[in-house]
Amino acid sequence: MGEPLGMAAKKRYWLMKSEPSDYSIDDLERDGKEPWDGIRNYQARNIMRDEMSIGDEVLFYHSNADPPGVAGIAKVASKAYPDHTAWDKKNKHFDKRSTPENPVWLMVDVEFVEKFPHLVSLPEIKEEEALAEMMVTKRGMRLSVQPVDGAHFRKIRSMGRRKKK
């Protein structure tokens, strides 16, 4: 958006939530790449549309899980494009306001990068001083696509790559 030609956007980091019973890191490992459909929140949509770039790295977070936490890493593999599940009447995320002519909801493709040998659980994240400011630790912070600090991203990754906590 308005960048000088030939200048790549600065790489950013994100956290994306998925209920593992719905779609887990193992599913993404099997599929390799998958459209991240079903986002029905304007703030999350705007992040995908305006701020994400191909190649950005993503903490894959298992929500509504026991325990919840970061299960691995993925990367953004496409620009935002219309989420066609919004105009599929049979889809659980159907929204009659969205049409092929006038799509309301967008998605990006997400590609598998790695699964952590050690899931970095939410309690562990909360215990870690250096991660105190992460959005995901805030009570009631429900945004399903959220920005992550580079330093926080690297810290989580190093925790996840450790076999034992």
Add this chain to the structure above:
DNA sequence: GCCAACGTTGGC
């Protein structure tokens, strides 16, 4: 299963 914290909707 409970419920707090949000976001959205709709009456006025």
Add this chain to the structure above:
DNA sequence: GCCAACGTTGGC
């Protein structure tokens, strides 16, 4: 434009 009611998210 206010705000109560309702639906959803997601930790616990």
